[in-house]
Amino acid sequence: xxxxxxxxxxxxxxxxxxxxxxxxxxxxxxxxxxxxxxxxxxxxxxxxxxxxxxxxxxxxxxxxxxxxxxxxxxxxxxxxxxxxxxxxxxxxxxxxxxxxxxxxxxxxxxxxxxxxxxxxxxxxxxxxxxxxx
Numbered sequence: 735x736x737x738x739x740x741x742x743x744x745x746x747x748x749x750x751x752x753x754x755x756x757x758x759x760x761x762x763x764x765x766x767x768x769x770x771x772x773x774x775x776x777x778x779x780x781x782x783x784x785x786x787x788x789x790x791x792x793x794x795x796x797x798x799x800x801x802x803x804x805x806x807x808x809x810x811x812x813x814x815x816x817x818x819x820x821x822x823x824x825x826x827x828x829x830x831x832x833x834x835x836x837x838x839x840x841x842x843x844x845x846x847x848x849x850x851x852x853x854x855x856x857x858x859x860x861x862x863x864x865x866x867x
Contacts, residue, residue, distance in 0.1 A: 740804045743811050743841055746848055747798055750839075751817075755797075757790040767842060767849035775819070775835050775855045795820040799834070809843040817855050 746765060753761035766782055773779045780788065799816030817837035822830050840852040 739806075743804050743813060743848060744798075744802050746841065746850075747802065747813050747839055750850060751796040751798055754789065755795045759786055759789050762786060762789065765850055767844060767851040770850055771852050771854075773854035775833075793822050795822075798837070811841045811843075811848070813839040813841065819855075 749761065750765045752758070753765060763786065766785075768782060770782045770785070771779060772781075772785045797818045797820075799818065802813055802815035805812045805814075815837065816834055818832070818834050820830065820832050835855045837853065837855040839850055841848045842851050
């Protein structure tokens with residue numbers, strides 16, 4: 735696929751992280767498909783409605799690393815790479831928690847618009863976040 739499309743999908747992934755980080759429900763609705771499945775580093779999985787409802791329930795900042803790779807399979811793209819998560823008050827005694835993990839996002843071109851239909855992250859979960867599982 736073209737470098738322009740790769741760059742576009744990476745920009746959509748960054749926009750998705752920004753929407754989650756700021757609690758921007760309207761933007762996240764535009765970026766995700768109705769059937770999206772979102773799996774946290776804890777293993778907890780949410781459907782679209784639950785994930786949208788979780789916005790604003792706790793503070794989090796998500797950013798993707800500069801190591802993102804995009805692979806295309808027809809009208810489907812798979813984005814892999816580092817995700818940095820920052821939880822300002824997630825730890826015991828309300829201390830900040832930061833960690834990096836590996837994340838995969840699946841995007842599908844539906845009616846000339848790319849939508850994320852699956853997301854999962856994995857890695858060593860800090861002990862301070864175990865209560866979020």
